[in-house]
Amino acid sequence: MLEVQQLSHSFPSGTESTQVLSGIDFRVERGEMVALLGSSGSGKSTLLNLMAGLMKPTEGSILIAGRSIDKMSENELAVFRRTHIGFIFQAYELIPHLTVRENVELPLVFQGLRSKVRREKAIELLTRVGLAGKTEMFPSQLSGGQQQRVSIARSLITEPAVVFADEPTGNLDTKTEAEIIDLLIELNENSGITFVIVTHEHEVAKRTKRIIQLRDGYLVEGGAAEALADVTAAEAEPLTEVRP
């Protein structure tokens, strides 16, 4: 489903360059729910931007649904992203002058679907995320947790291969955070949606079945001796890839 192969990335800084990711290698299978955990500056956003095809890696490759996204042209990527990748953002990124239903329909407008079909799909998904009674409201009339539900429904409407969620509960209180994670878990377990959730919060990561941890641009996994050598034993303890 998602394969990250020997991925490294550096940004130019003056005459030199700063290595931000080094030799990242992992797979996410269809139907998995994975947390990508790391503290601030560990390289999460960079990795997410690369996996979403928003930047090209310095080295290595990324396959989504069997296609190498790092080899695609900008146009191919734009189409691929719209149809195969779903996004959930920390700040929801809803369009304020569109209703909740119109926001959810929007990704389908680019696919040229008839408005009746778009409307039905959007209402079905909004019902699925618990917002059946709110479809004709505007985002500003909803709570933060409800707005994030809209954004979750929008991310699913194209039936993407994978959904990337970037700190999806970063703007929410603890109770609402738990409810949103419950919803993502439910969608993963009952509808087989593949999620990669980027977070710096252990509490969020712990609720997923598998944690991939980044530290200083390295993937810290059981057995990754080179990466482990870079961190102190105390730091290394909570890490690793956790499988059920």
Ligand SMILES: Nc1ncnc2c1ncn2[C@@H]1O[C@H](COP(=O)(O)OP(=O)(O)OP(=O)(O)O)[C@@H](O)[C@H]1O
């Ligand atoms: N465009 C850029 N040019 C130069 N350096 C960058 C650029 N983007 C990120 N970096 C550097 O790469 C490192 C990793 O940044 P990144 O934003 O990927 O981390 P992060 O884990 O997402 O952090 P946060 O949780 O704070 O968002 C940081 O040291 C950052 O300064």
